[in-house]
Amino acid sequence: MYEPIRTKSVHRMDRAAADYPHRSREEELDIQLAGHLAALLAVTDELGLDEDAERIAGQVARLRGAPPVRHAGLTSGGTGALHRRAHDIAARALLVAASRADTAAAILAAERMDVHAAALELAGAH
Helix, strand or coil, X not given: CCCCCCCCCCCCHHHHHHCCCCCCHHHHHHHHHHHHHHHHHHXXXXXXXXXXXXXXXXXXXXXXXXXXXXXXXXXXXXXXXXXXXXHHHHHHHHHHHHHHCCHHHHXXXXXXXXXXXXXXXXXHHC
């Protein structure tokens, strides 16, 4: 029915593996965590929380090996929407930091979640 293959395959796994760079799981998590923290930094800058933004920028710089690019672009969202977005981003950062076992980033993300949750409660109370 089928004829046996008599020639070597042109699709060799050992050559293909060497053709592109590979990253470890830790490197991938570092990249993901730095991305979440950079997004949190952008929202924090937009909220005008300068001291908190500096702490976040320090963590991004630690993960990336270079200071983050900061842009104070303003969106049309209100303060409540910004706090909600920041809370969601901080939650994502916390998950990745916990997965990566990065205590400093996890503590920072948890603190940011608490701050933004409190701000949302205050906004809802008035």
